[in-house]
Amino acid sequence: MPDFVAYTDKHLDVALQRLGDGVYTIVAPLAIAAWRTKEPVSFAQRTMGEPLQLSIGDAWGELFDAAWFRFTGTIPASAVGQEVVLLLDVNGELCVVDERGEPVRGLTNVASEFDKRLGMPGKRVLPLTDRAQGREPVEVWADAGCNDLFGIVQENGVIKDAWIAVCRPDVKALYYDFEVLREAMTVLPEASARRAQIQYALHDAMHLIWNGLDGDAVAAARERLRGELAKRNGDASLSVSALGHAHIDLAWLWPLRETKRKGARTFATVLANMELYPDYIFAASQAQLFQWMKEEYPGLYARIKARVAEGRIEPQGALWVEPDTNVTGGESLIRQILYGRRYFLDEFGVDVDYVWLPDTFGYTGALPQIMARAGIRYFSTQKLSWSLINTFPHQSFRWQGIDGSAVLVHMLPEETYNGPAAPRSLAMIEQNYRDKGVSSHALMAYGIGDGGGGPGEEHLERLARLRNFAGLPPVQQEWTSAFFEKWVQDAERFATWQGELYLERHQGTFTTNAANKWYNRRMEQALRETEWMAAMAHRLAGADYPRAALDAIWQEVLLYQFHDILPGSSIKRVYDECLPRYAALLAETEALLGAAQQALAAQVDTAAARQPVILFNSLGWEREQWLKLGDAWHSVKAPSLGYAVLDAALPADVFPQPAATTEQIENDRLVVRFDASGAIASIFDKLNQRESVPPGELANRLVLYHDPGDAWDFPMDYAEATPRVLTLASSRAWIDGPRAVVEQTYHIGHSVLVQEISLTAGSSLVEFVTRLHWRERGTMLRVEFPVAVHAEEARYEIQFGNIRRSTHRNTTWDMARAETPAHKWVDLSQRDYGVALLNDSKYGHKVKGHTIDLNLLRSVPYPGPRLVADDAVAPGEPHPAYTDQADHAFRYALYPHAGDGLDAGVVRTAYEFNIPLQVVDATSHAGTMPPVESWLAVDRPEVVIETVKLAEQGDGLIVRAYETTGATVTAHVSAGIAVTGAEETDLLERSERAMDIADGTLPVDFRPFEIKTLRLR
């Protein structure tokens, strides 16, 4: 009966719509008063804002305004005995509170931005009473944000709904019965009996309510559908674990302060729905979010805690925040787990042994080791489903990092963390699950996310009907950790994926919003320097270790590593707020460092020097360099993780005389020749008698590409267009002691770039110090170094090691890795010779063919603030919509060398380029500590001591080192301080085994790229 099918399908949707419309009937209006402020205020201050009397259709604020709303009215007598709700939609987000100001439920405008294929984000129903008495007065207060879930004002921000309504629970139940069956019909096999019978049942039910929704008709329709909803599966081949979830970006299209409110709204909704749905399990990640609830909403937090204790809310993912893992440093990733896992354990007694990173833009190959050595067994994401070119082959697999450590990974087969919990979700999970041949379990995260919100009534009503629905995989609500324990039973047959999980997208985020990346690197280095110095000052000079201050600084730095902050994909306001915080954090860290240095300096015997200066070296090898004190240049040495006293009153040292003109600079190692454009035509290596720049090509070529992309992406084919090349406006040259310097000035549109290029005696680095006044729009600034080296692979430093990537585009996998997020260096070497490029704050690297190419800056208009037209701002003025309209300073250096980069010591060179020797002025005095001392050293150049700090617990000294080259090495760590015992610990500093220590020396075995943590007593 072809007519029957066409007729029914269309009308089933109409019937469903009618049911939806029949659930609520408006019975009375509400009066609306509001008190508006620019920034949120507390419940106690709720009437301090500008008072507004409002009606439906009135706009009440501008984007990110806040207001306390009061809705008042009377339930009409006609509603007696009925279920009564309020319908509230102010085209913003609302947190309804009780009479004490405690959050009751979060509401969101129906028109909010969201990927509507995943469901409707709106929440506008506030339940009031199951049985009204009639004539009760209503007064409801709500804390409002003039923004939707995605930081937009929709529909001019007008108030849409403020009503008292009666609810028909029978119609609501029939609506969800009908909806679930209607959708199941479309995902079940077309020829199945199940589908045909559902179709008939829906057809019958539709006719039963054909004449209206009176109680008997609704009951009869429900009865007709009951049989289809009750049909069960046999033995299931695949079962689904369902997780209520609300992905909350801690900042993105809204400022950080709004996220705290998003958290309160979301948790309030979760807690309210838990009263109504006894099966409901909700999982929330990020210790930082819980901490904000604890600080800002203590009452709500106590209720969250009770639900965690009950097993209904799961603290998820073992991390402080869900960070970026491309730009974030290795030690920071360890601290993300250390602080996150500890928080969940201390606050809730829950020890989380998996990492939850559903939305981060790619995952470093260092992560498996970091996780495994912090006791993490499992990892979950879904982001690789966003890759633009290749389909990642697995969703349940063993992920092996660069050192060979492995964890087990589950990628959500539904390819979203915002699932609708609908029949189509379960069908997609089964159809799309690439490892279903070997795995019988899959995970589903449902609820409205990105801007928070979480599951609504619809998700929970659907799930109640889908627990074991014949034809779809059975689904059970449970904790992520419970899922992993079932799923791991099948793990023996999982495939292995080696190396990073590269997202073939969002490579612009290695560069966008450069100042944050610069500060993140500075903070990581400052904390490294300070922890070491403070630990030594505590040990040797009896100073207090500033544990609480360091914890607070670390936690804020970890926050700004969030996967929309550090990658540069947040709105401008987020950066306007976190950049001054970074500056304050850096100053605070440097003050702690200075205090520790002074405490130690007071103990050092400086009596032999007339004008003593103490050089502190935080690197694990002896440093030697030129240092300018006053007008005099000194050749200085500082021992490994130690210090040396220098007498600044001594005469300057003699150095080989460099030479500088605007055409050429030369030292004892290199001759660098510039062409008329300012770029480098030749770098001649005098030691190796070899040219580094191919004939006819130009290195340090600064080029501009049109970049019509956004914060995330530049067009994959941007380089097909001919770039604009910066042309030289002026240059000057000078000699400063052992340094030969050329300063070049370039004008670009309304921007100015000044670059100081220098050679220093005894060094093979060509150093580039750049200051940039940047006003370009839709433009990407890059620097290119074609080098006279041929190799199929280049090497890139990542956290705790390095990776090799092809220099060609043979396969789609090579092609897709458009840029690689390298940390301090990248190296292109053939058997006998190579060239490395070092940097102090950049990440977007590309080595294709024989050209090393570094992405320096991008100015792109989205996420902006939106709605600021290009011509609204005069050229040359900073345009608020475009990123990076500021003054910048950054450094990079080219390092031509014999052999490959690792043999040439590129690892140490890059550390030295990033981490300056600490120079501390002192007075001449006697002291208990000798004028030169090394406190810690390691005898193998492959091993770098990354971290020295006081143990999290007790007075032990934590020393963290790693193998940097990919070799098996036995190294000896020697201590110049009294050490009575040593043990190896994991990354959370939990003891694993005692170590032999003889004469202060400790043998330590390293696998390739292995991280070792030692505790010295």
Ligand SMILES: [Zn+2]
């Ligand atoms: Zn996110």
